[in-house]
Amino acid sequence: MLKLIAAMAGFLLMAAxxxxxxxxxxxxxSQCAHLYSKILSRQHILWDQQTQIAANxxxxxxxxxxxxxxxxxxxxxxxxxxxxxxxxxGPVVQAPVAPVPLSSFARDASQxxxx
Numbered sequence: 001m002l003k004l005i006a007a008m009a010g011f012l013l014m015a016a017x018x019x020x021x022x023x024x025x026x027x028x029x030s031q032c033a034h035l036y037s038k039i040l041s042r043q044h045i046l047w048d049q050q051t052q053i054a055a056n057x058x059x060x061x062x063x064x065x066x067x068x069x070x071x072x073x074x075x076x077x078x079x080x081x082x083x084x085x086x087x088x089x090g091p092v093v094q095a096p097v098a099p100v101p102l103s104s105f106a107r108d109a110s111q112x113x114x115x
Contacts, residue, residue, distance in 0.1 A: 055061065
């Protein structure tokens, strides 16, 4: 009889441990699902920001902003306002630098003893 009671107590203890482990697994699964939904939400925000950056930095948009800035600068210079003030229509964008011919790099490399 004592063996039967000990076996039953052991089984009850094992059942309680398994129940606790299952509850912990359910809690962890719930946390993972919550974190995954947060990750997806932040990823969508990141994609929206990347889309906005791409739209604001494409060649056509930059060309239009440079033209507007040049027009505003010329208008400001015509009115006697300092031409160094940035245009109020958007961020200041510097004009592109003229490309340097590759032959000048080859000449510099040969003079410096490089490859």
